[in-house]
Amino acid sequence: MSGLSFGIGLPVAFDVxxxxxxxxxxxxxxxxxxxKDVRRHSTWISFCCAWVVSxxxxxxxxxxxxxxxxxxxxxxxxLISAILSYGAPVLTAFAMLSVVIQLWFTVAAITMRHEQxxxxxxxxxxxxxxxxxxxxxxxxxxxxxxxxxxxxxxxNSGLYCVIDNGIPGKINTVLCVLAMIATLGIEASIGIKxxxxxxxxxxxxxxxxxxxxxxxxxxxxVVAIAxxxxxxxxxxxxxxxxxxxxxxxxxxxxxxxxxxxxxxxFCRRRKASHDARGRISSTEKLIA
Numbered sequence: 001m002s003g004l005s006f007g008i009g010l011p012v013a014f015d016v017x018x019x020x021x022x023x024x025x026x027x028x029x030x031x032x033x034x035x036k037d038v039r040r041h042s043t044w045i046s047f048c049c050a051w052v053v054s055x056x057x058x059x060x061x062x063x064x065x066x067x068x069x070x071x072x073x074x075x076x077x078x079l080i081s082a083i084l085s086y087g088a089p090v091l092t093a094f095a096m097l098s099v100v101i102q103l104w105f106t107v108a109a110i111t112m113r114h115e116q117x118x119x120x121x122x123x124x125x126x127x128x129x130x131x132x133x134x135x136x137x138x139x140x141x142x143x144x145x146x147x148x149x150x151x152x153x154x155x156n157s158g159l160y161c162v163i164d165n166g167i168p169g170k171i172n173t174v175l176c177v178l179a180m181i182a183t184l185g186i187e188a189s190i191g192i193k194x195x196x197x198x199x200x201x202x203x204x205x206x207x208x209x210x211x212x213x214x215x216x217x218x219x220x221x222v223v224a225i226a227x228x229x230x231x232x233x234x235x236x237x238x239x240x241x242x243x244x245x246x247x248x249x250x251x252x253x254x255x256x257x258x259x260x261x262x263x264x265x266f267c268r269r270r271k272a273s274h275d276a277r278g279r280i281s282s283t284e285k286l287i288a
Contacts, residue, residue, distance in 0.1 A: 021248020022055025050095035057084035081161035083141035093179035094130035111197040
């Protein structure tokens with residue numbers, strides 16, 4: 001199957017969007033790690049790192065020029081592309097879940113009117129959880145690929161490789177849906193807690209900005225997961241791949257457009273950083 005099933009336009013658009021999103025998330029991580037004026041919770045950093053991994057995973061076939069080749073990629077190269085493309089959605093879905101869980105603990109501490117106590121074990125677990133599920137998918141895809149060598153091929157879109165026996169794609173989709181259901185459930189709980197708190201004492205201390213950002217990104221994630229059923233259907237369309245490629249950019253735009261980060265990026269150093277600190281609450285910095 002040629003890598004040009006949808007023409008050269010789809011690979012170019014897909015690769016550009018993935019590269020922009022990956023570099024944007026990498027810039028966010030670098031900003032947090034190297035700036036004294038920008039602080040974020042470890043789950044937020046892990047979330048951005050997950051999108052960098054996702055972008056690299058989907059671009060793997062492009063790195064070797066195998067997207068537009070008229071021949072199938074070498075087996076080993078195609079297998080790596082397949083296992084990375086199956087692992088990426090699970091990694092990002094559970095990274096989002098970790099952010100929402102941390103947000104729940106933050107809001108719960110505020111609504112119960114006690115200071116949130118640091119929990120290193122919980123932080124480690126929330127950071128590690130997405131990568132644990134990612135490794136499970138990676139290992140399963142490796143096994144499936146080695147057992148079904150003849151079914152490892154470039155997808156009809158030409159963008160990445162797949163294992164054409166249906167099992168890795170189904171496992172991938174089920175885990176993503178489960179992560180999204182859990183995310184939506186926890187967000188509903190957060191919304192209930194926040195509403196009750198605002199009715200009694202107002203919105204003081206609540207990370208309203210982060211709540212809005214999480215809801216917006218979750219909505220985008222629901223659309224992307226719905227589109228990701230490309231992995232378990234025989235309906236071929238470029239639209240799901242475009243949505244997949246837009247998700248890392250959505251992460252940058254939704255989570256990276258806060259005043260303190262923009263102040264660093266646009267070199268409004270001293271004054272901007274102090275102003276930004278004043279506008280972003282300390283509770284929001286824990287999870288923002």
